[in-house]
Amino acid sequence: MLNIDLVPSLESPHPEAEIPFLRADVTDFGQTLEALSGGDALPGVDAVVHLAAIPSPAHATPDQVFRTNITSTYTVFSAAARLGLPRVVWASSETVLGLPFKRPPDYAPVDEAHVYPETSYALSKVLGEEMARQVHRWHGTTIIGLRFSNIMVRSDYERFPTYWEDPNRRKWNLWGYVDESHVAQSVRLALELDIQGTDNFIVAAADTVMTRPSRELMSEVFPGVPVADRISKHDTLLDISKARKILGYSPTFSWRELF
Secondary structure, X not given: OOXXXXXXXXXXXXXXXXXXXXXXXXXXXXXXXXXOOOOOOOOOOOEEEEOOOOOOOOOOOXXXXXXXXXXXXXXXXXXXXXXXXXXXXXXXXXXXHOOOOOOOOOOEOEOOOOOOOOOHHHXXXXXXXXXXXXXXXXXXXXXXXXXXXXXEOHHXXXXXXXXXXXXXXXXXXXXXXEEHHHHHHHHHHHHHOOOOOEEEEEEOOOEOOOOOOHHHHHHHHOOOOOEOOOOOOOEOOEOOHHHHHHHOOOOOOOHHHHO
16 A cells, blocks of 8 residues: 655554555646556555545635645546556545535435535535546546545544534534544445445444434424434434445444543
């Protein structure tokens, strides 16, 4: 494995497990092509995990977010196709579902068909999913998009009690989250999945960030929105049933284990 980025990852507490690093700008086709071409640094490459992006609408101006994210995704997909690499797994986003939910969702839990890009960031991800379909049609590359929810590391859970008094604080993504361990699980499953073509999967935790039941939250904050009968207790309102069924995704950890 090889980590390709503009800057190295943070220093790992397990240096023996660190992945070799190659500095490259994946918005540049030449650098990306060279980085993915193999050689001594990358022998026998057969898949790319593309996570490079400006990570949210708040991290840069809308034009910078769109330009960087759409260019890097196009470049990685195109380089992989040019090199004949059979598979790309990449980070799409929960934002394509309508985040932030300033307008009510059509239904809950929202599934992969609920597509309302509201920011330049979300639009770049929707167009990335369309690019994946085009690249597969033209080159046969299998490209799997993972629509990650708000990714949490274990220290992030200390903030959760600050959300509980006011449900409006986290309505922007229907009170969703995903643990870093489940992100890693979904990537591994997408790399191993016996599938040809393109597909996209919502990847979230099985529960919400809240102590109040999910149906109660929807009734208060989004009254009138239909909620599926199967939703009970603290069930997620980001539908992960497709990821469970096709990927074999199984998010067993919950923040509730820490409190």
